Amino acid sequence: MDSLLKLPEGAVYRESKGRAHVEATHHGGVIYITGTCDSLQRQVEYYEALYHTARDALEQTEQSLRREKEKKSKPSWYILLLECSVGFIIGIATANIFPKRFIKG
Incomplete structure (x- = not known):
């Protein structure tokens, strides 16, 4: 969690494992996390x-x-x-x- 808070403003962290994808964005002191899965879609x-x-x-x-x-x-x-x-x-x-x-x- 601390490493996500250390992201610069507007920076994006992406991670993928197989068909699952996660994206974390830091805007205005708030962390937005989005997840997707191809099979679920x-x-x-x-x-x-x-x-x-x-x-x-x-x-x-x-x-x-x-x-x-x-x-x-x-x-x-x-x-x-x-x-x-x-x-x-x-x-x-x-x-x-x-x-x-x-x-x-």
């Missing part, structure tokens, strides 16, 4: 990419579900008119085929 990048892929897939699924819901919740006037017309025609046809059931007396 690769894991961080892997999980960030995995997160972004999952987030994009979730957003795409949400958009797809919204579109499906909009399609199902808004029946077109054409289909509604067609259903009413078919019901009316079936009612008239039934009344003509079985007239005695619909006439009183």
Whole structure:
């Protein structure tokens, strides 16, 4: 610790062992130490990419579900008119085929 305090202002001390790297800097009476590890950085990048892929897939699924819901919740006037017309025609046809059931007396 004393040797780090003896570093001149703005000087940097670096040490590496394998994939691990440490850097110590002295600024304004404060010692800043930064450490990195190549394999750890690769894991961080892997999980960030995995997160972004999952987030994009979730957003795409949400958009797809919204579109499906909009399609199902808004029946077109054409289909509604067609259903009413078919019901009316079936009612008239039934009344003509079985007239005695619909006439009183």
